[in-house]
Amino acid sequence: MTDETAYDLVVVGCGGAGLSAAVAYIEAAGPDARVAVLERAAEADRGGSTRWTTAGLRVDQDFVLDPRWVGRVQEVSKNLADIEYCLAFEREIPNTGEFLKDHGVELLYGEPPVEGMTKTARPNGGGLAIVDALARHVDAAPNASIHYQTEAVRLSLSDEGRVDGVVVRGPDGLLKTLHAQSVVLACGGFEGNYEMLTQYVGQNAVDLKVLAPGTQYNKGDGIRMATEIGAATSGQFDGIHAELVDIRTDRADAVLYGHSYTIVVNEDAKRFYDEGAKNFADSFELIAYEVWANQHQAAFFITDEAVMSQPQLTAWFDTDMPPVKADTIRDLAAQLGLDPEALEQTVTEFNAACNDRDFVPGIFDGKATEGIEPPKSNWANPISHPPYYGYPVSAAVCFTYGGLKTDTSARVLSKGGVPIPNLYAAGELVGLFYHEYPAATSVLKALTFGRLAGAHAAAEAHATAAATA
Numbered sequence: 001m002t003d004e005t006a007y008d009l010v011v012v013g014c015g016g017a018g019l020s021a022a023v024a025y026i027e028a029a030g031p032d033a034r035v036a037v038l039e040r041a042a043e044a045d046r047g048g049s050t051r052w053t054t055a056g057l058r059v060d061q062d063f064v065l066d067p068r069w070v071g072r073v074q075e076v077s078k079n080l081a082d083i084e085y086c087l088a089f090e091r092e093i094p095n096t097g098e099f100l101k102d103h104g105v106e107l108l109y110g111e112p113p114v115e116g117m118t119k120t121a122r123p124n125g126g127g128l129a130i131v132d133a134l135a136r137h138v139d140a141a142p143n144a145s146i147h148y149q150t151e152a153v154r155l156s157l158s159d160e161g162r163v164d165g166v167v168v169r170g171p172d173g174l175l176k177t178l179h180a181q182s183v184v185l186a187c188g189g190f191e192g193n194y195e196m197l198t199q200y201v202g203q204n205a206v207d208l209k210v211l212a213p214g215t216q217y218n219k220g221d222g223i224r225m226a227t228e229i230g231a232a233t234s235g236q237f238d239g240i241h242a243e244l245v246d247i248r249t250d251r252a253d254a255v256l257y258g259h260s261y262t263i264v265v266n267e268d269a270k271r272f273y274d275e276g277a278k279n280f281a282d283s284f285e286l287i288a289y290e291v292w293a294n295q296h297q298a299a300f301f302i303t304d305e306a307v308m309s310q311p312q313l314t315a316w317f318d319t320d321m322p323p324v325k326a327d328t329i330r331d332l333a334a335q336l337g338l339d340p341e342a343l344e345q346t347v348t349e350f351n352a353a354c355n356d357r358d359f360v361p362g363i364f365d366g367k368a369t370e371g372i373e374p375p376k377s378n379w380a381n382p383i384s385h386p387p388y389y390g391y392p393v394s395a396a397v398c399f400t401y402g403g404l405k406t407d408t409s410a411r412v413l414s415k416g417g418v419p420i421p422n423l424y425a426a427g428e429l430v431g432l433f434y435h436e437y438p439a440a441t442s443v444l445k446a447l448t449f450g451r452l453a454g455a456h457a458a459a460e461a462h463a464t465a466a467a468t469a
């Protein structure tokens, strides 16, 4: 009889990072490898955030990372980010593309959506296609399985302090220890844990909705379990990646990216942000953070028929709710719950301040305001073509920046900088970003370092077996 609590590898988390680790381990160690993947959710909800993302990937058609990305991380983090980790990531990304294709994930490629961005790719079927494809490979291995409704509670240590498994709570509510030669932590950040969000991100973190249902399962457990045994951390613990969502819907990921082509006002009907300073990819999380931190979680996109008649622009408003529509700005304000006079004044001042250059979406068109604060530096098109439209928005949290510190083989490092034997980490729970997240790389980071964690753990197991033979 096989021991149902003895494994070669236990992976905590069933998203992109965890499944990549499990598949890479099985393929390196051989099909008989004993692998347990732990998933807090039920099978129907498996896959964490990965399940819900469209998975925009910042790569070109050869699956090469945007060459500006590493420099941008260095710049926005003010040199705080681990650049060695970023360079290893960049080098490994083409292999991640091959890994996806080899495991049945079809990749679609697109042109840059706006000036200043690279080409992008995405899996056909989004993150769910990745979860399903990789889970199929785990399910097909004879000694590997995904344990649903099973959550990791703490790491188990041998007498000499070596990680030798994970204490888990199963669907029966009881604790048991799954022993393993190696453990990969891949259970997300603390975006689904309001205690930790309040502790690290700050006051009123409870007002941040999660961006998608799968995000709620990520409660910072991997970070807690590893720091309890002395792991080092990395990334900005009060930093979050947030996005603006339509407040009228419960649909997951009802994101409104189009702030660049509108004006955005607060609950006093005043503008508070230069909506055209950067392209949307470099500003969507910053304006979302501002709405949460300083605008009482209430903001409104205001625009007109000149924008809404262009399908390539309305595509940025990815909600299932129609915009609020009115023939006058005053009526629009009333429908949005804003002071009509105040909104009319804001729009009138904005329109009078727009220069007369051409409005050209997609490139930095220099159509800017003059003499108002805050300015709008590009795409400042007067809001003067009725009907007028509005969307009420607030910020939702996607992931947290702070996490564990690992080396480029995904080994968790101690505070003293040495790898903690047998312990690996990948995905969102590895901290990297400071101040800003140069976007469309989270899924790639999860897949790349998950794969490296699994392959490295298998190589270590092989070396240990050879040494003791």
Ligand SMILES: Cc1cc2nc3c(=O)[nH]c(=O)nc-3n(C[C@H](O)[C@H](O)[C@H](O)COP(=O)(O)OP(=O)(O)OC[C@H]3O[C@@H](n4cnc5c(N)ncnc54)[C@H](O)[C@@H]3O)c2cc1C
Pocket (backbone or CB within 6 Å): 012, 013, 014, 015, 016, 017, 018, 038, 039, 040, 041, 046, 047, 048, 049, 050, 051, 052, 053, 054, 055, 056, 057, 127, 150, 151, 152, 153, 186, 187, 188, 211, 212, 214, 215, 217, 218, 219, 220, 221, 222, 252, 253, 398, 399, 426, 427, 428, 429, 439, 440, 441, 442, 443, 444, 446
């Ligand atoms: C709506 C949405 C859109 C996004 N869009 C993009 C995009 O376009 N491009 C991009 O690069 N990124 C995007 N992201 C971010 C990206 O999806 C995530 O950063 C990435 O998928 C994280 O992968 P992961 O494996 O680290 O975590 P997850 O996929 O979240 O997986 C974590 C897993 O751990 C499990 N878990 C948690 N705690 C425990 C525990 N104690 N025990 C057992 N299991 C546990 C969870 O249930 C889950 O299965 C988006 C995210 C969302 C939500």
